[in-house]
Amino acid sequence: MNDAPTRTTPAPAAPTRREQILREAARLFAERGFHGVGVDEIGAAVGISGPGLYRHFAGKDAMLAELLVGISERLFAGGQRRVVDATSTGEGPAAVLGSLIDGHIDFALDDRALITLHDRELGQLRDSDRKRVRSLQRQYVELWVDVVGRLHPDSGEAEVRAAVHAVFGLLNSTPHLGRPGALPGRTATAALLRRLAHGAFASLTDGGPAPADTPADTPAGTPAGTSAGRPGEESGEETAEPSAG
């Protein structure tokens, strides 16, 4: 597995032929489906032709497996890191959710091909790989369900889970955005998706349009407005939430 020339640095270095193949394969798979792409096309996309790929991968399935397992691992690891980081600094669930949303948006914008594959070609994997991917997916969902459930205690878990999946669908719509007019830029797209996701989750509280939190017994922490508002542009880290813990 570790065929990096210099193993001294644990950095993600090595833009090797292998990585080049993975990137092009991801693009092609996302465009035309796993079965719709031949190995000759993948080879041609990286300058070599046909079976030369077998010097780097055991087979076509192995490429897909590595792509799907990789993206699942990165998604979950990134989400977990964000949850841990935000929690350890005393942030409330609203800020944690905001961080999860931002992280997922980054994934959806940077690796839109992989995000597409992620729920498209799962059935083509060997049982062991599919199990691993599903497990990682489940864990990732659990991160969200946990946070959203804490943010909306009145909603049942099934409802929260469904809402999380729905917001995934919303955020993963990035592949459909590039065709016609395209958004001004990445920043604007990210800001829009962020607003939409927050707006969707905000509707869980009930009526949705209620801007101020419950005027009765909200203990000045966990301001409900934060979870809905946030017209964010840049300024990634100021969630304006004064340490609910």
Added chain:
Amino acid sequence: MNDAPTRTTPAPAAPTRREQILREAARLFAERGFHGVGVDEIGAAVGISGPGLYRHFAGKDAMLAELLVGISERLFAGGQRRVVDATSTGEGPAAVLGSLIDGHIDFALDDRALITLHDRELGQLRDSDRKRVRSLQRQYVELWVDVVGRLHPDSGEAEVRAAVHAVFGLLNSTPHLGRPGALPGRTATAALLRRLAHGAFASLTDGGPAPADTPADTPAGTPAGTSAGRPGEESGEETAEPSAG
């Protein structure tokens, strides 16, 4: 359902072998992808085996084409009908959007397999069919963009278009909802999706939590709460919006 042998009614009768094949093909295609399903499997799913399908369809491609063109036509026709109906009765854009959302939810829940295929296997179609499907998709999107744009005049068209696509992604998440715990029932799922979609669109106004639209010249009609709130269960037609025009 309507499998009456009497052809007197112009109803969508005739649950013929042909329709049976289409239904099973849709299910299988959605499960394992167009290329991942063999004609023998489709045949077996309807009781006949293998090439017997060619008595009913010109080929495998023809089945997919009919499925995709059909769903696109029904989606657009349904959307257009809802827009025309609501508009002709003097409803405002908020109510029209609500009707569009409800209609799309019905599609997403009833024909989740087709909804999945809709943006998955488009590349497998012949050019003419693909063009037709894309055109219908575009027209359908345009219905939404038109209404949402009228509802949020401050948002640019590109932003509105992206938001519409994102909400499609949200509503089309139904295939991912059935696995783990599943929602209580269809009604609850529909209500949740409706709330989430309205919540997402509500965030377009800006901060999102602002319930009333322009506080200056709103003539007591067009209560903005309708566009966001709506905890609706049944009672499909009472959007409580007395002719904003």
Added chain:
DNA sequence: GCTCGGTGTTAATGAGCGTTAACACGTTTC
């Protein structure tokens, strides 16, 4: 009662494609 159109069946065909075999070339290393 025989034909005919509709609907099936199984066997054969043929293309596409993933994979392997056999071979070639440059670079590193005793």
Added chain:
DNA sequence: GAAACGTGTTAACGCTCATTAACACCGAGC
């Protein structure tokens, strides 16, 4: 400098699978 290795190439193999051929049954209609 020659063996070893990494990385390519092209040709061939073999399997899958959509499609077609050839044949069979069955209800309807003159």
